[in-house]
Amino acid sequence: MANSAAGTLMIIDRLWERVEKQGPVCLGLDPTPELLPEGFSHRYQNMAQAYWAFNKAIVQATLDVVACYKLQIAHYEALGLAGLACYRDTLRHIRANKGIAIGDVKRGDIGSTAAHYAQAHFQGDFEADFLTLNPMLGSDAVAPFLHYVQSGEKGAFFLVRSSNPGAQEFQELPCSGKPLYMHVAGRVWAWGERFVGRCGYSAVGAVLGANPHVLTTVRKAFPQMFLLVPGYGAQGAGAQDVAPALQNRNGAVIVAARSILGAHKGKPDGAKNFADYAHQAVLTMRTEIQKCLS
């Protein structure tokens, strides 16, 4: 607590500074067996250990060009306990190297349960700097997470509108004159209003799919809301789709995973230099986005 009094930067200010210096790319560390270089996994006892070696190499090659990392925990849960050990180790590795790590867990449950989830993912084995969360259970269910945000050291991104086709079924439903996701966005802003950092953005932000209309609408209504934008690259969105999320080249991070982790695919030296290809793919993505902003 008393974070600003202590003079230390809030986590949202650290993220903002990283975007200023290194651009808005958020690298999704979402390995799959198919994304690993040819023959890579055979060198390890199991797939989880291969993921860990892969992640370490990717992080080392990209730490100075990305804003942050996002780990989709489902990719690790799918490998059971061994996968979650890799999740833990990757988070620790990023944070030990002064990187910023987002745990993409999208947890959401009633307050007494949420307190256990907050403990699980804001401290202990799976400690991340930011979490993605599901807001659908309302204010009392998110309070245990906001308790950690209050310290200044943690932040959260609530799912406001996803980037998949099914997002239209509920998130776009018209409720009292506006789509459901705008009700959610308003509530998310209210939750985070008191956690605005020096950078002018709140440590409580929103996950918004790379849809230009949605990004423009939410960006205009909530200019101090930091946005986490998935959908770039392999999921189909391009630089012009995500540009409306950014203001003065900041205020959002743009997620890409497959297009960067798999940048080595089809290259003769890809298996050997996969990490360099990932580094290069981040630079290319950064340039594509910056072109759309100037």
Place this chain on the structure above:
Amino acid sequence: MANSAAGTLMIIDRLWERVEKQGPVCLGLDPTPELLPEGFSHRYQNMAQAYWAFNKAIVQATLDVVACYKLQIAHYEALGLAGLACYRDTLRHIRANKGIAIGDVKRGDIGSTAAHYAQAHFQGDFEADFLTLNPMLGSDAVAPFLHYVQSGEKGAFFLVRSSNPGAQEFQELPCSGKPLYMHVAGRVWAWGERFVGRCGYSAVGAVLGANPHVLTTVRKAFPQMFLLVPGYGAQGAGAQDVAPALQNRNGAVIVAARSILGAHKGKPDGAKNFADYAHQAVLTMRTEIQKCLS
């Protein structure tokens, strides 16, 4: 697939039969340090091992009086890898003893991610018979789970309306003339319509908080939807609140955790006989519910 051709029972039929024989109590295995008997945890190397010993004793004492078990994974995630080993072991123990285990994970994410979650929780280390899921990302996001349901061996309960105060903020929002949760319930029924078992209920059901109005409305609109009803006991609901979920004493399971796991608290012999107290608490709850139905 071709489950009915093979003559084996679908998981929803097994659950229905269990309710017929043993009543509708779903025991929530959601341990906390405070719920353990006095001095219990000191006998174990860590809290996760204490949970495991506690769970084993509780399961042994209640297997013949409950319909099924529900494990809230947050309680295990909070203890990191060691906690998740206990989650895995408890699920295995229940299923090896022919009990039915619901993994209360409330996962929900886009399709490619959902496929990893389905792999994580319908097979491998964390395999459960049923899962609770978050429906907010829509049809394409739930398809990977329904793929497992199609085999007949797995089932799902989608969160339709939770039992906490914040449920009103979004789930009760009026959308085109009815509350959001009724839109969700309709979609959940559509997802599960083709998975109705011999018992007449679908293997795709709903999580509905113990609110008599909500239960009555959904029960009437979707008579073949199996309901998972949390909120009994320590969360405040009584037998009359949950009675509308049941039809001919079946079609729903009623969850209680704290009131049963902690039934030994304040008893002179509670630390020694905590499992007997849990057994007795299940019987009492069962009787209370049955009284309201006759």
